[in-house]
Amino acid sequence: MTGTSIKGFILIYAGGTGTMEKLTYEGGGYNVLTEKEISQIHETSIKVLENVGFEINYPPALEIFEKNGATVDHQRHRIYVTRDLVSRCVKQAPAEFVFYGRKEGNDITIGGKKVNFGTGGLALYVLDLERNKRPGEIHDVAELARLADRLEYLNFFINPLYPHDINIETVDINTRYQSLLNTGKPIMGGIFSKQGLEDSIKIASIIAGGLEKLQRRPFIGFISSITSPLKISAEQAEYIMEVARYGLPLATSTAPAAGATAPITLAGTLVQQNAEALMGIMLSQLVNPGAPVLYSAVPITMDMRTMSFLMGSIESGLMNAAITQMAHYYRLPCYLTVGTTDSKLPDAQAAHESATTGMLAALAGGNFIHEAFGMLDGALTVSYAQYIIDNDIVGSCLRTLRGIEINQDSLAYDIIAKVGPGGNYLSEEHTIKYMRTESFAPQASDRQPYQRWLDAGSKDSWKRAEELAAQFLQEPSDPIIPPEIDARVREEFPELVTVEKGDGLHWETESG
């Protein structure tokens, strides 16, 4: 095993195969906002929080704000906070935290300008490997988690699918448990009921060997939601307060749509988005100072002709980059949303929307970039093949962050002198030393000469991605939860379903 240090990134590659341990990547080179503009957005958001206020129809939340000096109009459930309270809460929130994996090399640090990409969304449909669009089922959750576990540039897993074959009362624990069973990467997910939240924490505690161990090294987190404009529903406020009390990683997702639930101007949407993200930070920090919470953003635009939410618009990418700068300004870890396309198929539109928005978020230095894998049709459909294509796209974004290594050896004067005019570099040691790490190798892209591509069946990237997904899902994998723990969990939660490996592999022949 050899190791090379490049610009602070540790590359460890075994033998000559080029397989590497997890690298960490930093962004922050792209600034869509000037410092003055950041401050203008901040000041306007403060004015909104002070004068317009926000609504939480949940008495315990109103009380905790009132106790901390906010002005509360109990009749209208309206809260008005001062700039001091905002800055106190922002300071109390951790600037970064570690989100743990349950397999070696899967821990991630969220904060600063560190960049992590992962899954997310809540699709209704699956575009499967036979190209059928059908309602999602629990076996898809299991298969997608297993695929996520296998993909190199995917750092965390948020269940992206609502399974239609599961009763809504047990959706929380069934989706969470299939995620925990099938990937060792950090896991997050939405909340469908208070009971589901409590039960999910119980299950994770059994796996961790106790609640305290889970709290010390959290490997699951939760996503609550804020309703744009400027409102937290009673049940979501309760979830935020409960997750904060447990001290587990929390996102307070809010999706202002420019033109519909936020001003049409990107600047106005950023002001409101910023105020809403700060509302989430405040509520969590007032309940439990220091609890890990993400400055959360899903800023999107609206097609004013059709009223479709546009997840893949370039303006959404721009706003995600801007909101990253706001999070950096507050020294808060951020939760972003890019890489989802409005296209219905893994086509050219899907690729360019995923790539352009993903690249903007990466360059900006977004910390916890979710929904970046597999989401089509504005996140209503999840595609196995798009998971593979997006792994290539995210890989390219991360390669971009690695930049160009400049040092004595990479500048290569000696080797240029040795080869001299008219020679070639093919068999030089210097070439062999760098050729596996200098260039990124996308898996679903075609880079062959024309005749070879023709002979291999003239496939496009969608087809190649399907074949790769099928291949990855067929690979044997070790159980991530030991059988005795699995038995204990299932004893306590008999409503957990069992998914046989291969249930979702529709591309298998019937006899197979």
Next chain:
Amino acid sequence: MGDKIIERIVENVLQGRRNKDDEGIEEDYIGEPGVAELVQEALDNGIDTNTILLEGLSKGMEQVGEKYETGEYFIPDMLTAAEAVEAGMTVMEPHLASEGGSGGKGKVIMATVEKDLHDIGKNLVSIMLKGAGFNVVDMGIDVPAARIVEAAEEENADLIGLSALLNTTMTNMEDVVKELDKKGLHDKVKVIIGGAPTSDDFAAEIGADGYGKDAFAAIRIAENLIQAGGTK
């Protein structure tokens, strides 16, 4: 003279101007009479309500629909136009009542289903239905199935329009259909659904009578269902 007023009603519907204080889509309109003032003027000049409705308000909305189809108009343009029509209808209402008019094309109960707090799409369809001449009762958001059906019964409605944005709440639409079936009202009261996660297939699956992919589709389907039912 009369033609001139009717033309100006059409023009002001296209500009989305409810009254003289509205800006309009193009500039230089402030202070000019809007749809409400023009309808009043038309009535004062003895133009009959039918002409105002068909040649003025409805014709304006038709042109708005055409501009939407060609991509010239966006949803907010359409909304302000529908609001302008509504303002005109309000002025006409006492006259329609005294003429013994039926109060429009039919009565529609609109609601966002239980546990869903999203109202933009529902409000939009409500306004457009009003603009198209329907009598709309908007029950708001997070409305339980039983209450929706009760209201339909009390109001003697022809249609129920249901909205949901969440995949977790769209299933509550089925409860409304079941409740109607249970009470034996489904023959009389038809159900149209809409909202991002819904589809033709989903409508068929839950036994709804129609799915509107947008507000114009909703109007078309509402008109067809009422004609087919022959209730008005």
